[in-house]
Amino acid sequence: MLTAENIRKSVGDHRVLTGVDLSVSAGQVVGLMGVNGAGKTTLISILAGLERPDAGSVQVAGVDALRHHRAAASHLGIAPQTLGIYPTLTVRENLACFAGLAGLTGRTARTRVQDVAALMGLPEALNRPAGQLSGGQQRRLHTGMAILHRPEILFLDEPTVGSPPARCAIRRPFSPPRSPPSAATPRSCPMCRSLVRAWRLRTWRSRAHIRSRTKGSAMSLLRSYSIARTSWQLQLRDPASSVIMTVLPLILIAVLIPSAKAQLVLSGYPNATGAEQTVPGLAVLYAFLSVEQVTTLFFREHAWGTWDRLRASPASTADIVIGKVVVRFLVQLAQTALVFTAGGLLFGYRPNGSVLAIAIIVVVFTAMLVCFGVMLVALCRTMDQANTIGMLGGMVMAGLGGALAPVSSFPGWVQSVAPFTPAYWVLDALRRLTLEHATLADVAPATGIALAFAAGFALIAALCFRSSAVKIGTT
Template sequence: MGDGSLGRIAALVRQDCRLLVRDPAPLIIRTVMPLLIMSFMQPLFRAALRADDVRDANGAEQSVPGMAVMFLFFLVNVVGFAVFREHGWNTWDRLRVSPARPFELVTGRLVVPLVVALVQLTVFFGAGGTLFGLRVRGSYLALAVVGVPLAACVVMVGMALVALCRSIAQLSVIANLLALLFAGLGGALTPQSVLPDWVRPLAPGVPSYWAMRGFSTVILDGGGVGAVLLPAGVLCAFTAGFTVLTLVFFRTGHRKLSWS
């Protein structure tokens, strides 16, 4: 990748940063809302974990990673908006005829959401320890080993939906449904050990299951990096799969509808 390519990607990243700084309210709401829900859910999760023989659990062991995983997938909309707004502003055609190649257009739109996802995970777990008494028995490095591919998976889900959806309305509905579906099947809303019998065979088919499995291994079981290599590897595989979907279906010439 040459200096010109990096410069074009950097220009797109700077534009996204300026737009984010200009209107940070959506990001603030997406960060504060999970923290509020954690406080409401913690007593419920405390009872569920203690019933599952985690006798010293205070509930944060499930509420913090659960809400972090659930709300991280709502960032899928942010990735979509970054592309669809260009069509709404009628600036996408200008980008197409610019020297920027499709790879650069896609990469430039992924950087800021990826950074936002990583920052949000850091805030959620930091606040979990400070506000909710989250005790991490394992390695914080292991949390990062799970968190980084999870964040990458989220942004690639968003780009895959950009490639597949014709309108922002389609993307928004599908993204929100996926976030809720992933939360339910993956064990973000309830400990994986108490998932309904019919859900358990389906759970490994969603990335949130592996994220929660990895986080639980570190938080509850005291696992280190070696213990989370499988969940992290599966999350990388999901990321690769969504990347392939993007490469197959994304076309710069496809016209997108911003508001209808």
């Protein structure tokens, strides 16, 4: 069922694992014992696909786990040592997320969520936010998320660390059984010995019916949808940033319209009201400032300990990234659309060009922002770094691109630099569509250049993104 041979791992000059061999058959329960720093968690991380060894091989249910992680992950369940739950989501939503990642849908998923909550002693807490649970209850939820899909191999890394009262509750799903899975549980205490002697997961059935139901691209879409649903739920729990980034530009539009009107008149638009500059300009500026919401999506997963849980699931890195950014793309698109719509209703913004072309350029711009945010995640180690660079870079690009004043009013050297920013091409297209009766064909070159910036950001993100990279986020 689980075989590891000659596993070696070093961190710098320190040899953590030096030729570890392990063989676990179906029905066995194995405890890893050792002093702190002996390499128990490192070994579990390698067996679960969260780390790569310097040498050695891992076979999971006949699958080469190092070469085919996703295939092996469908056989595995892992509750890492570090607690990994979404504190702002309910117990039900936490469990449902990982049910979806395992391919469970509809009534099957709902029933399994109820069953696991009952097994872990949490049926009364299903609708409570996980962050409001006691430490022992959170640890039980953490473990329940690992057994949702009835894995054939289960890793429990320090399942009761920091919460002694949780020990009896963690035992509840384990009893003398039929056909249990293998389990590897590092715990240097009598509880581990008890687990090794007697515990078994009960009522375990083959996952063949789950794996055969959806395959290939359909399964990837299902996993991305599950992650997107969770991201949407997280967005609903904390909408403040999105609301602020929608309301603030409308306040500033009211303040800046008179000066914008004077600038447009001097630039050759005598009939301008000022809304033609401030509405698209501030919509673009605050959209750039909203990039921090993209980076926060990823760094917060690391702070909550849920990123490694996603990586240990059958979902690919692409499944995870797509599931997370699609919600942010739609939310940002809605924010920008609301600013344009409110600009028309409150300040008389009336573009005289193609409205369809405006919609297309806004969609392209939003996609570019999401790609820019993912690139920052790939390049930065901490959330503070990513948010600082994103905010400063966004302000500079939007400012040089003409968000606060027409580019024609800038000094000559600034005008020569402006075309090197993506905001310039977006705002140039919006200006022409707003003031010069432009059509989609007229702004096609500017739209193409904005797309090229988006592709460039996406390429850098794809080349530099490492799902195993250590990131430091805050909650």
